[in-house]
Amino acid sequence: MPERDLPLKDYDHLPVGSLTSRIRQLDAEDLTTLLDYERAHGNRFQVVTVMESRLAGLKNGAQPSGGDPAATGADAPPAPEGGSKASEATSGPPMNPPSQGDPTNPAQPRSTG
Template sequence: MPERDLPLKDYDHLPVGSLTTRIRTLGSDDLKTLLAYERSHANRMQVVSAMEHRLSGLANGAQPSGGDPAATGADAPPPAAGGSPVSEATTGPPVNPPSQGDPTNPAQPR
């Protein structure tokens, strides 16, 4: 089965922590589809175990949680604050490198 046919968009690129959260939004059929795909591709123990546990919960009456399985949530980096806080007023003192034999450098005692 191609990745584009899976219930979670960009499944192969989602971090494990995100997967374990997103599978809670899926029903049993979608979860079985993902589990079969996972077993035949990466077969990551943590992901397979989480999916099996969730399938067991659904079989025992649990309901898929609300929410959008495609939502990025914590996966997206925070927006850039914009601009650098560095300015002439926040620069450190000038650095005087070692003289390296330069007798005109006043930083080195003679």
């Protein structure tokens, strides 16, 4: 089965973390199609496990939900909170340039030319 026929668009390019949210919108038939494709192509343990667990839930009465098809999941970095967490207490020791690399350093020998 070509990727273009799968129930999730661009499936092969989705980050693993976003799949959990995206597969929640699939019914058992679509999820089975996707699971078969995964087993035949990537067969990633984490992805197969999540899909099998969701499929078992659907077979036990769970319903497809409005999972966010655009969700980025755990692979995306958290949104920045703003501001710096650096302070005097968390900064490192002061650094002095090496004497041979700073012409303004009085310890550096000068040519008397």
